[in-house]
Amino acid sequence: MDLSQWKRVVIKVGSALIAPNRKGCSSHYLLSIAQFIVRLRANGVQVVLVSSGSVAAGSHLFPETDKVDIALKKAMAAAGQTEMMATWDRLFDFPTAQILLTHGDLRDRERYVSIRETTFSLLNNGVLPIINENDTVTTDDLKVGDNDNLSAMVAASADADALIICSDVDGLYDKNPNTHDDAVLLPEVTTIDSRIFAMGGGATSAVGTGGMKTKIEAAEKATSHGIDTFIVNGFKATTFNTLLEGENPGTHFRPYAKPMQEDVHWMTHTASEQGEVVVDNDFDTTFAVEGEQLTSDEIVEVNGNFSVGDTILLRKDDGTRIAKARSNYSSCLLSFIADQDDREFADEFQNRTGPIISKKNIAVLEKQ
Ligand SMILES: Nc1ncnc2c1ncn2[C@@H]1O[C@H](COP(=O)(O)OP(=O)(O)O)[C@@H](O)[C@H]1O
Numbered sequence: 001m002d003l004s005q006w007k008r009v010v011i012k013v014g015s016a017l018i019a020p021n022r023k024g025c026s027s028h029y030l031l032s033i034a035q036f037i038v039r040l041r042a043n044g045v046q047v048v049l050v051s052s053g054s055v056a057a058g059s060h061l062f063p064e065t066d067k068v069d070i071a072l073k074k075a076m077a078a079a080g081q082t083e084m085m086a087t088w089d090r091l092f093d094f095p096t097a098q099i100l101l102t103h104g105d106l107r108d109r110e111r112y113v114s115i116r117e118t119t120f121s122l123l124n125n126g127v128l129p130i131i132n133e134n135d136t137v138t139t140d141d142l143k144v145g146d147n148d149n150l151s152a153m154v155a156a157s158a159d160a161d162a163l164i165i166c167s168d169v170d171g172l173y174d175k176n177p178n179t180h181d182d183a184v185l186l187p188e189v190t191t192i193d194s195r196i197f198a199m200g201g202g203a204t205s206a207v208g209t210g211g212m213k214t215k216i217e218a219a220e221k222a223t224s225h226g227i228d229t230f231i232v233n234g235f236k237a238t239t240f241n242t243l244l245e246g247e248n249p250g251t252h253f254r255p256y257a258k259p260m261q262e263d264v265h266w267m268t269h270t271a272s273e274q275g276e277v278v279v280d281n282d283f284d285t286t287f288a289v290e291g292e293q294l295t296s297d298e299i300v301e302v303n304g305n306f307s308v309g310d311t312i313l314l315r316k317d318d319g320t321r322i323a324k325a326r327s328n329y330s331s332c333l334l335s336f337i338a339d340q341d342d343r344e345f346a347d348e349f350q351n352r353t354g355p356i357i358s359k360k361n362i363a364v365l366e367k368q
């Protein structure tokens with residue numbers, strides 16, 4: 001592992017490191033991470049920090065209750081965000097900047113590019129971007145829901161060379177090490193498959209959200225973009241010295257030898273479908289290199305309300321997810337031509353209006 005090859009690194013820090021005992025933020029475990037960031041920057045590596053901890057930091061400002069409803073949790077996040085930012089800011093002698101995102105921002109291509117531009121502008125001016133989910137405004141539909149996956153989307157948008165996810169364990173084990181004495185650490189993961197996903201469980205720390213499952217999901221997103229991905233123990237200061245020596249202190253997920261193209265990666269891992277088009281089970285999923293990728297007579301059903309330019313899911317009647325694609329038609333228009341009995345009219349209409357989906361905006365999903 002050659003750090004000198006890294007130009008840009010995203011570091012994700014979980015709540016348990018920032019507000020370990022729910023009594024506000026503590027820099028106790030952050031000092032070694034801050035020093036690591038300083039050393040990376042001194043070596044010419046740009047750093048983006050994805051930091052959890054706003055809810056955990058804000059919770060002590062509210063009366064103790066077992067019933068933390070979503071509105072209270074968002075209030076905690078709003079109150080704790082400033083404390084979390086201040087805790088990081090005072091550890092550095094360079095400026096920091098707050099970026100709050102929802103999935104609604106990241107799945108909108110225009111906003112995704114805008115986020116990327118702002119991040120690069122901050123980095124090129126020596127400012128440390130500190131990114132968190134915008135818990136205050138997010139909703140079930142708009143949220144990413146965990147900062148592990150958020151950090152992977154940020155790493156992809158920033159064209160990072162490495163993503164380092166700091167956790168409260170040394171890395172990914174073959175089973176939960178906190179409940180299995182015979183759990184074995186996996187130092188390297190070359191392929192993320194169902195066997196790997198089966199190892200990961202949910203969050204167990206009092207303040208954590210993601211658990212190992214979301215970290216594996218994040219690793220899948222990042223490695224498919226060609227990003228070296230690590231799960232390391234953020235509680236151990238030795239972790240960061242080991243990384244600076246070019247060694248792997250935890251679990252290293254190897255990046256794809258042939259990363260996905262940027263737009264296909266965004267479509268696959270960041271965009272979320274706003275609707276779906278159902279086709280026959282015998283639909284040819286090889287997608288011709290040229291010509292029509294989908295004709296209206298192949299459409300069995302159009303579900304959801306989507307506009308031109310939205311991402312849609314293409315799936316078979318039996319549920320097999322074929323691809324995600326940018327739709328050139330609204331759901332209304334697509335339903336209209338798919339329902340036409342007069343196929344000649346429908347074909348003529350499609351010939352005049354243009355392809356339903358374009359080859360360059362298709363991300364093929366699971367192997368059929
Ligand atoms: N296979 C596994 N390997 C490592 N940790 C696991 C595994 N399965 C479940 N876990 C749990 O996931 C936790 C880490 O995720 P989480 O609780 O979200 O903390 P954080 O976000 O601070 O990293 C570990 O403390 C561990 O209890």
Ligand SMILES: N[C@@H](CCC(=O)OP(=O)(O)O)C(=O)O
Nearest residue numbers: 015052053054055147209210
């Ligand atoms: N946006 C939330 C982060 C939730 C989250 O992913 O927490 P964690 O699992 O501790 O990284 C917060 O700041 O509390």
